Amino acid sequence: MRNAPTILHLDMDAFFASVEQASKPSLRGKAVVVGGLGPRGVVATASYEARVFGVNSAMPMAQARRRAPNAAYLVPRFTVYRSISEQVMALLRELSPLVEPLSLDEAFVDLEAGGTAWDEESARLAGVRLRADIRAVTGLTGSVGLAASKMLAKIASEQAKPDGLVLIEPGTERALLAPMTVRTLPGVGPATGDHLRRAGITTVEELAEAGEDELVRLLGKAHGHALYAMALAHDDRPVVAEREAKSVSVEDTYDVDIHDRLRVGLEVQRLADRCVGRLRGAGLSGRTIVLKVRRYDFSTLTRSETLRGPTDDPAVIREAAARLLEAVDTTGGVRLLGVGVTGLADYTQEDLFAQAAQPHSAGAVEAAPVAAVAEAVPEPEEPAERHWRAGQDVRHTEYGPGWVQGSGLGRVTVRFETPQSPPGRVRTFSVGDPALEAGEPLPLVLDPGLAHSPTRPTPPSGHIAVPGAG
CATH class of the missing domain: 1.10.150.20 (5' to 3' exonuclease, C-terminal subdomain)
Incomplete structure (x- = not known):
């Protein structure tokens, strides 16, 4: 391990929800939940205002709605998140050639390898300037942890949340970790x-x-x-420059072997949902579904199924995992289960949380109030392009750009505002109104080019930055 806190961990604050709040002035300071809005949807990210009500990532959306019924519930816009993530990662690469992204909103940086920091003072200065640059370029906030190892830098950034910076001084690590x-x-x-x-x-x-x-x-x-x-606070793992992910998977080991076949099936479904959460968090989809089963006798079986194209649809991945399980004998007991996805690809469409159109009973009428964004429920007879989803960018020929608050019963409610405008007015249209069309996301910052690049401190005489030094 090094003797200076020159490993930086950046974690953007409630990233997806913060982007939505920055894009939509009427939602600033309010509870926002981003995720799948269908009956089996899960929370991708909740704003800090929503977390007060106990809403957290990976929670079933139905449970989130019970805990925070007045929150705004929005589908994710991965095209926007990926674009902002690229801006943030570009700032990190200004600091060092060794940047290790963990997801769209999280990364390690080896400041020493870039000659950006070599001691406590220069590391803190680099962290302060990075946070200022992120705010200037994106309008968002990120939390920074600085330490002599990756493990401690990540712990520090968690302590810094939200919108802070924590530096762990070398020599204090064990005392910090102990409790x-x-x-x-x-x-x-x-x-x-x-x-x-x-x-x-x-x-x-x-x-x-x-x-x-x-x-x-x-x-x-x-x-x-x-x-x-x-x-003992020992962690000498190096920061590894960006590399392509080969697979996304999750697994659980059980303290007591599972014998009940129904319980095994339920566990596989739960793991499939967790795997989808990680897949989406990385901005990916995949073609091959893999099931891993370690039986009572420690024999490990893997089964896989390759789909026609990449997907992140939780229903598709659950069904594939269930089919794979049918071919595995679990009568003796199961001690480990895992679900993974390989054959990864970038997302190519915006509506990544597939929403199965559910038939509504005559009495199941959902309004689209201002405070609580309603679930988008398209009419069955409407063509696919008229399926308006809560949070979707739209444009009206008369009223300009806005976003969908909710839809149902052949109507769509839109709030017309931009990232730079005051909170806008709400209007309701027919879902087939020819003046309303899907719109392009607007930039959060009008001219990000005006933001300065991070300034690199000058290392003291005799200092040599060694790329990859750990």
């Missing part, structure tokens, strides 16, 4: 956390005190060694 829950460490999920809790280990300090041998006994050689090192 934190074991779930703070990378690789400690719910199952491992529960396993450690049953062994009387709940904090990082207790993890370190347990000793390496005990952790190996509890968790296995590889996991035990890795967690013990992290508990």
